[in-house]
Amino acid sequence: MRAQTIAIPFAFFLLIGLMIAATAAGAATPDAARIDPKPGRERVVVAVTALNEGTEVTDFLVPYGILSEAGAEAVAVAPEAAPVSLWPAGQIRPDRDFAGFDAAFPQGADIVIVPAMIDPEDEAVRGWLKAQAAKGAIMVSICEGARVLAGTGLLDGRRATGHFYEHDSREDDFEAVRWQRNARYVVDGDRISSAGVSASLPVSLMLAERIAGRARAEELAARYGVSDWSAAHDSDAFGIGAGEMATALKNLILGWPRSNILVAVEDGVSEVDVAFPLDFAARSWRSSAGLLASAREVTTRNGLTLLADETGALPDGAYVVRLPGDDDAADATLGSSATLREDMLAWIETRFGGGTARFVAIQLEYPVRAD
Incomplete structure (x- = not known):
């Protein structure tokens, strides 16, 4: 039987060619879609959410800093205007409570950052997150902020990720979410989620690129020692095995005085x-950590208020x-922003x-060299 020839208009090939060209230029990749401020605003407004009783320190501080450096207006928001305890160490004073943010930004945030929180089921947080999503905010969970966001139902039917250690638990608790492994972050429309704590840096750079462009993201990446902020990641390489358990128990039982x-x-x-x-120092299971300053309140580069634990004699x-x-006297001086994690x-x-x-x-789901 002779094969039949199907006539395809030249315009079809032209259209496909244009689509391929646009994709090659990065215009059609979902991670590169530009994030613009809502009408009437000059800057993208980012609400970095915290629970007063306890919020993961790196999950919170990294996106606050990176997105501020990308030109966004980052706002530290908590249920109450009282200080926020960062976990496992540190304290900050929020910029606004939920009611104050809503009054200042009645259109809602453009982006809402959801870090891991001590109580992922806090109803005030859940209600506020749902209200922000209803106003069209892009919702971004960091690490086990995925559990906070999943508890609102806002991830139902979506692809998402979180800390490697909690993957099976999240699958059991939130069956409607399509949980992913081996990704530093997952973009599913206006829902974005990241893997363990250290993934706060690449996902923040991805958002910075969408806000301020590739060149600015590259500047920030170079400053903080990041060569690649793609979603590529091998979470299967991480695990708490017998060696890690032995170290934890030894430090917990024998690591005294702290x-x-x-x-x-x-x-x-x-x-x-x-x-x-601060995060690294507090996670050895044989040490505590805190902030040292000359005054109780310290204002960061982008206007966040840190609360020092020690202000007097050491x-x-x-x-x-x-x-x-x-350059003052110290037991350890970290060399540069690009190497301070390794240092x-x-x-x-x-x-x-x-x-x-x-x-x-x-x-922290941070890559380490093999033993």
Whole structure:
């Protein structure tokens, strides 16, 4: 039987060619779709949400800092105007409570950041997030902020991700969500989610690119030592095995007296620079962490108020970690914003051993070298 020839208009090939060209130029990739402010605004408004009783420190500070540097108006928002306890260390004063944000921005935020929270079922948070989504905000969960967002129903039927350790638990608790492995972040329309704590940096850079363009995102990535902020990620490489459990138990039971690690901060400090050292320092299971400053309140580079834990004489036995550019005496001085994560882990290894440094990194889903 002879094959039949099907006539296809030349215009069809022209259309396909134009579509391919646009895709090659990046115009059709969902991650690159531009985020513009709502009508009447000059800047994209980003509500970085916190629960007063406890909010993960890196999940909160990194997007606040990166998106502010990208030209957005970042606003720290909490149910109450009282201080927010960051977990596992630190405190901030929110810019507005929920009611104050709603009064200032009746159209709602353009982007809402949802970090991991001590109580992912808080009804005030859930209700406010649903109201923001109804006003058209792009909802972005960081790490186990995915559990907070999933609890609102806003991820039902969507693809999403979160911290590697909680994957099976999330599947059991939120069966309507299409949970994904092996992705640093997942974009599903106006719902975006990221993997473990350290994924706050690449997902924030992806959002920065959509707000301010590729060139600005590349500048920020270079500053903070990120060569690739794509969604590519191998979460299967992470796990809490026998070695990590042994380290955790040894540090928990035998790691006494506890070390006190203080990260020194001053006005103008980068939110991103503060986040990782403070988070790393508090996760060894044999040390506590806090902020050291000359005054109780410190204003960051982009206007966030940090609340110092220590302002007077240094407590006996405390270790002081100083951030890039701070040359005062210290037990550890981190070299640059681009290397401070590696520098901090190296100091933890020197002080507490390689097993503890690895255990700290795995908790943050941060890549570590093989033993």
